[in-house]
Amino acid sequence: MRKDIENINDYLTRGHNLTRNIKDIANQKMPPRRFKGKDLSDVTGVTLSRIYMAEKEGRLPAPDVDEVTRRRLGCTMQQVLNIQDYFGTSPGRSVNDEPVVLSFTNFKGGCWKTTTSWYAGSYLASCGYRVLFVDLDPQASLTLNCGILPDFETSHETSLGPFILEEEGYKESLVSNVIHDTYVPNLKIIPSSLQLAGVEYSLSNAISHSRESHENISKRLHWFHRVRDCLSEVKYDFDIIIVDGTPTLGLLPLNIIFASHAVIVPVPTEITDFASTLAFCDLYKEQAEVLYDFFGEKLESPDMLFLPTRFSPSEKNATLGSEFVLDQIRKTFGTSCMQSVIKKHESVVSNLSLMRRTVFDINPGDGNVSREARKKAIANFETVFDEILERVVFPKWSSKKEQLEVQGIY
């Protein structure tokens, strides 16, 4: 036994050193994305000539240029944000609109929940939205993806855990203290730590205690709204908040669901995973029925959208291939199924994960990703996330809704 403990300790020391090295390599090797040409005019919503004129007249700072060739290097995300700010073209909500909370949930692991959350946040940030990630999965993959080393650079105290559990000294008004920067200025994260695993148990104890001491409905309800309440103040610094959780349906995941305006359920286009998604729906229905009997309409449920993932159209050798299952998913979930699907982008996602970046954070040709593969992945993810914006985010923002009504989208 003692030997085993020593061995495991050695594995941990070696493994953690390697993870730290990879982080350092990623930071050195990955230059920031620079927006230029059409990319720059698209993201700022302003023609290049207007931008250049504003720079020339000193209304915007002079552009970064290559020291030797004196050619423009393109704008970093911070410079894009400054340009959007100057011309009033930031895409975010207006001050009267509520920030929108999204989560990607299913109780099966490997449905691409975390990766899709990460790519969604990264895409939205690359458009100029202010995005907050909240990592509530003790495995902390989203935290690691954002370049933060879980349990070295994070702890229970730097996660949302103590706020959720109302530990002494952790008032909701102090949640802003645990918001961490990432590699992009308008993308922040509340990181996770391994100790979040204990939150499920503590929540369950708190609810049992509440029941045994016959506390009133609002006190009991409060334990299902901890995540929502913890975000209630900080959310106003952001346009969109994306919460990542565990592949389970316990009290913490229920808290995530009740904190969300929309829950997006990734459904892999593979038959066993389709069956697990139905089981997920069944379990959620059972739990919702019990909660509804007790709390009635006091517990508001979010919009639910089903997002087909792991789609690989080339795999149509058998009748149970991707396309067949996609058809079943569409027939089952009807209008709640998204039109767009997430395709497999194997080399792009795995090469870039190593560098802790998504396709939206890199320049063409960087990160061991071919220009063609980058372009294809961007086009696919953009279609999916634009559909999410149109279906569940913009309808909550009256300013955007009016714009879309004029365009005939609603």
Ligand SMILES: Nc1ncnc2c1ncn2[C@@H]1O[C@H](COP(=O)(O)OP(=O)(O)O)[C@@H](O)[C@H]1O
């Ligand atoms: N669009 C994609 N194309 C290819 N591989 C992907 C894609 N999205 C995710 N993956 C890979 O699938 C694996 C599981 O994804 P992950 O997001 O961690 O799932 P979950 O959070 O549901 O457990 C990861 O190795 C990830 O790199």
Ligand SMILES: [Mg+2]
């Ligand atoms: Mg995950």
